[in-house]
Amino acid sequence: MTTNLTIIQRSPDPEESGTSTQRRATIADRIREMGQNRIGALLLLLATIVAILWANISTHSYEALWETHITVGVQDFQLDFTLHALVNDALMALFFFTVGLEVRREFAIGELTSWSRAVIPVIAAVAGLGVPALLFLLIASGTGQEHAWGVVISTDTAFLVGALALVGPKAPGRLRVFLLALAVVDDIGALSIIALAYTENFNPMPLVIAALGLAGIFFTRYLRGGRGPVYATLSIIVWLAFLASGVHPTLAGVAIALLVPVYRPNRRDVEHALDLARTFRQSPNTEYARAAANSLRESISINERLQTAYAPYVAYVILPLFALANAGVVIDGDILSAAFVSPLCWAIVVGLVAGKFIGVFGASAVMKLFRLGEFGAGLTLDRIAGGAALCGMGFTIALFIVDIAIDDPEVQNEARVAVLAASVIAFVFATVIFRLSDARRGPEDSGRLVRPVDPRRDHIYGDPDAPLTLLEYGDFQCGFCLKATGSVGEVREVLGDSVRYVWRHAPLTRYHPNAQAAAEASEAAARQGKFFEYERSLFADQENQMPTDILARARALGLDMRRFEEDLSSPEVAARVRDDMLDAEAMDITAVPTFFINGRRHTGPYDAQSLIRALQAPVPGTSAPVAR
Structure with missing residues (x-):
């Protein structure tokens, strides 16, 4: 794939080595980020393997450890847990809490602030709950185990995210947001079904206390200080109330997370x-x-502070412990033979692997066919197909429902074998899809602009209907982008109204800490019709882009300051910048400036004469120039 290395002038120039270093460092940062996700996924996989080996080598010691009782309390108020229940009911509530925090952030200030985007994973998740259950009931009909249909309804979020990091496509940003939102809707639906269909000793009174606790969590944001202890106390009360009601207490983690405030600084x-x-x-x-x-x-919002605090513990401790406590399946020839001919096992495998894929992919394909909702660049159907296949990795909720819906220990063990088999099949199925998807994307695809220029959305300088288009992905703190502005000005002097110039954001936040804030400020200025004026002021003084400088520039341009400050904190402005950043990721843009000329990535010098020649070059496949 071409990168910005080919754009820089080839003459000896210290700036060129700087760009090379910048690009290598950007790639290194991406590797580190992916490495963190992969470490978590590998720990989860390792714990699963250890659990299986342990359960088959020494079944008694495995079961004895997890059945160890732990009692917590004072006098007459005591809670008695097995170690297994402590992991499943208490520690996993923290996992669902962190997942809920991230999705809350996405819906508030991230990719899913637009309902046209959010509706896609929501509907896909609902279909991914219903179709597997229907397939299970069709296959398991007459076995006496029809009530275990809940085993196939839920995707394991931890394995889903980990597997995406291991085998997912290049530039998985939008797919990850889509799958994470889908997984949380899936989890909420699955846990609600558990509460309604698999709660034998339901007591509604504690839920009144839970509701009051959740209301308290919502209003805690208005306290002037000491909010941390209040959040912690109310969260424990809500969790205990869910536990006392008979509703699975992990649902408390999601409910609490959705009420924790998130906002732009x-x-x-x-x-x-x-x-x-x-x-x-x-x-x-x-x-x-x-x-x-x-x-x-x-x-910084408490949502983001909590994510940062808990994420390492969830990835490196809680999820591996859960796998160790729940994946201990006894496997021998008799069990495998029984599982192979068991309608229940086939119902689980087909429900998870085929049902999840048909539900998630089918719903997404129908929405795309009828243009319902908005699919961002990079969220293509082939990648959704890979994500839909990964959704067949049922684990957490599946194993939990096996325990509460099936009484016979031998049948339980067969069902666990089926859940693990379905997860392996889904993982392999997704890997194949992702590899085929990446293989069909050659250099030709990497050089194409994934989102066509839209005058209603893009920042265009010049005639919006001009025949020639010069589009730049840039960063307001980048010295190379400053240099490029001079070239763009010379191009317009020569070509005049026959060329339109388009700016899109690609801030390199690892190296320019104020670049994203500057991009958002330019978007806030754009809401008052002053985007390019604000852009010029940013480039005129790249060294001073602190919050006071951002506000001072707006004041100097005569902007309505109250409106400007409100827009700076609005989710729409943040989502607008992030939208461009995800587009850039989808096209493997790792350095700036990166130019697109008439919809194709420009490879070569970006001095004015080179850009003019590229703009006037014939359209590929024709012998005539685009325009003169």
């Missing part, structure tokens, strides 16, 4: 935190240190 709060930090630097003492630390912490 307010520029004035950030600047206040910086002022306190400067004060501490000038006069270091405990009081100023505490004030600066509290101000910095409070400028």
Whole structure:
């Protein structure tokens, strides 16, 4: 694939080596990020293998450990758990809590702020719940185990995310957001079904207490201080209330997470935190240190702080413990033979592998066919097909329902074999789809603009209907992008109104910490019709793009400051910038500036004469130039 290395001038220039270093470092960061996800997935897989080996080598010791009782309480108020229940009911609630936090963020300020985007994973998730259950009932009819249909309804989020990191496609950003949103809707639906269909000793009164606790969690955001202990206390109360009601307590984790506030940092709060930090630097003492630390912490939403705090523990401790406690399946020739001819086992395998794929992919394909909802660049049907195949990896909820829906221990063991077999088949099936999908995307595809220019959406300088298009993915703190602005100006001087210039965002946040904030500020200015004026002011002073500088530029341009500050914190502005960033990821843009000329990636120098020649070159497959 071509990259920005081919765009830089080939003459000896220290800037060229800087861009090479920048690109290598960007790739290294991506590898580290993927590495973290893969480590978590590998730990989960390793724990599963250890559990299977342990259960087959020493069944008694495996069962004895997880049946160990733990009692917590004082006097007459005591909670008695087995170690197995502690992992499944308490620790896994934290897992569902972190998943709920991330999806809450996506719906509030991320990719899913637009209902036209969110409706796709929601409907796909609902279809992914219904179709597997129907297939299970068709195959298991007459076996006496029809009530175990819940085994096939849920996708294991941990294995889904981990497997996507291991075998997923290049540039999986939008697919990951889609699958994560789908998985949480799937989890909520599955846990609700457990509460309705598999709760034998349901007591509604504790749910009243849970509702009051959830209301308290919602209003805790309005406290001026001490919110952390209040959140923790109310969360424990809600979890205990769910437990006492007979409803699976992991549902409490999702419910709590969806009520935790998430917001974009307010520029004035950030600047206040910086002022306190400067004060501490000038006069270091405990009081100023505490004030600066509290101000910095409070400028970031509690949602994001909690994600950062809990994510490593969930990935590296909680999920491997869950696998170790639940994947201990006894496997021998007799069990495998019985499973192979068991209608129940085939109902589980077909329900998970085929049902999830048909439900998720089929619903997505129908929505795309009838243009219902909006599919972002990179979220193509072949990639959705791979994601739909991964959805057949049932584990957490599947194994839980096996325990509560099937009484016979031998049948339980066969069902667990079927769940694990379905997960392996789904993983292999998805791997094949992703490899075929990547193979069919050659260099020709990587050089094509994935999202056509849309005058209603894009920032266009010049005649929106001009025959020639020069599109740039750039970063307001990038020195090379500043250099490119001069070339773009010369191109327009020569070609005039026959060329339109389009800007899209690709901030390299690893190296330019203020670049994304600057991009969002330009979008806020665009809402008042001053995008390119604000762009020029950013390029005119790349070294000063702190919150006060961002506000000062808006004031100098005569913008309505109240509206500007509100737009800076709006989810629509954040989503608009992120939309461009995900488009850039889908096209493997790892360095800026990257130019597209008439819809094709430009490879070569980006001086004015080179860009003019590229703009006037014949369209591929024809002998005539595009325009003169």
